[in-house]
Amino acid sequence: MTPLTRIGCGLAIGAGLLVAQVATVWTDQAPPVNVPGIDKPVIVVTNEITGTENWTSSNYYVLRGAVFVRDGATLNIQAGTRIIGEAGSVGTLIVLRGGRLNAIGTRTQPIVFTSDQPIGSRSRGDWGGLIINGRAPINVPGGEAAGEGDTGTYGGNQPDDNSGSLVYVRVEFSGVEFSPDNELNGIAFQAVGRGGRYDYLQAHGSRDDAIEFFGGTVDARHLVMSNAADDSLDWTFGWTGRVQFAAVTQRGDDADNGIEADNNEFGNNLLPRSNPQIYNLTMCGDSDRNEGGESVRAANLRRGTALTLRNFLITGFKTTGLQMETTNTDTTGQVANGTTQIGAGVIWGIPTPAHSSVTPYITSARFPDVRLNVDGGLSPDCFRHESPNFQPTSIATLAGGQLAPIVPPNDGFFEVTTYIGAVPPAPADDWTTGWTSYPQR
Secondary structure (H helix, E strand, O other): OOOOEEEOOOOEEOOOOEEOOOOOEEEOOOOOEOOOOOOOOEEEEEEEEOOEEEEOOOOEEEEEEEEEEOOOOEEEEOOOOEEEEOOOOOOEEEEOOOOEEEEEOOOOOOEEEEEOOOOOOOOOOOEOEEEEEOOOOOOOOOOOEEOOOOOOEEOOOOOOOOOEEEEEEEEEOEOOEEEOOEEOOOEEEEOOOOOOOEEEEEEEOOOOOOEEEEOOOOOEEEEEEEOOOOOOEEEEOOOOOEEEEEEEEOOOOOOOOOEEEOOOOOOOOOOOOOOOEEEEEEEEOOOOHHHOOOOOEEEEEOOOOOOEEEEEEEEOOOOEEEEEOOOOHHHHHHHHOOOOEEEEEEEEOOOEEEEEOOOOOOOOOOOOOEEEOOOOOEOHHHHOOOOOOOOEOHHHEOOOOOOOOOOOOOOOOOOOOOEOOOOOOOHHHOOOOOOOOOOOO
């Protein structure tokens, strides 16, 4: 860590009950500092990590400004560790190309990135977020791009690139907006390759998107995206990864699409084309207009993206379920040529379950095993903001008369399930419990 790290005034451990005024202390090599009223030593981290560092659960770590994990460096974070993003300096953790972040939590001891504000005063965008850059392919001309908010250069020609692993990690109250279309997300995967493991991740209360993929080949499983002020799941620039078991819940005070899907805004047919495979998805919008007028579309497919989406449950958005851009053929052409595959899904409780902007394109003739306006069997508790329940009732299983789930590719990544949606019906099998959290402030 950088010498002469300043531990400032008014540190608040936002995710616990620990709030204290911290005296100004200058330290050499940033050793842990014991602070009255705080139950663990506090380490303030600034600038960059250039070697191998190990953060442990015996300390709190405060991100002051942009903290970079440099090329060739590795940051290991122990299960149960809490990392606090400082609001005043827009604390942010950025893994540059060639760096690695290994944050391996457990179900009972997740790793938590959160706000420095006290409980009750936290809000979306309190701090920057978590950004990981890699050397996997993107479809930007030249093969490289600069991350929003000066978060590093990403892109390359290494689909198996390894930027580390995240397991049982929560990121809360992040996502600073510098200017329109120049924002930080909860978690941003920027040209990340498939060499690492990304499993059991929650992005909660982001001011921008919860999780966004900027190209790359990275795969992820067991994702929870909650209370984002923009899109819950977003991709662009040629992302070709795989996702299985993903749950979305939105709050209508400020939200956009459940999914916003692009190939490339500036060249709809640039290659590699965005074409992720997503199996076992549940998305619960917020149809309650008393909460606000947002959370309008479940999925907006546009700008030449392709997609495989199977075994899904979608409900509760205010206007539209699946929306496909048809002002040109760049997106619909992926349906016509068989690249885009949508099946074994139910869309209900939405005024227009499927829509395309010129002529009806998402129809039962094109997607015969997508049911529209048929109860998919989710509990109303899916809409509880503080404690959503994504488990379906028995009718969401094949035995209960629901659609048969489509068997995913036997490629070593996907699992075969007997249900559609993100979460199994049996309470004992609910993978979202024990490590997630949904605080509103």
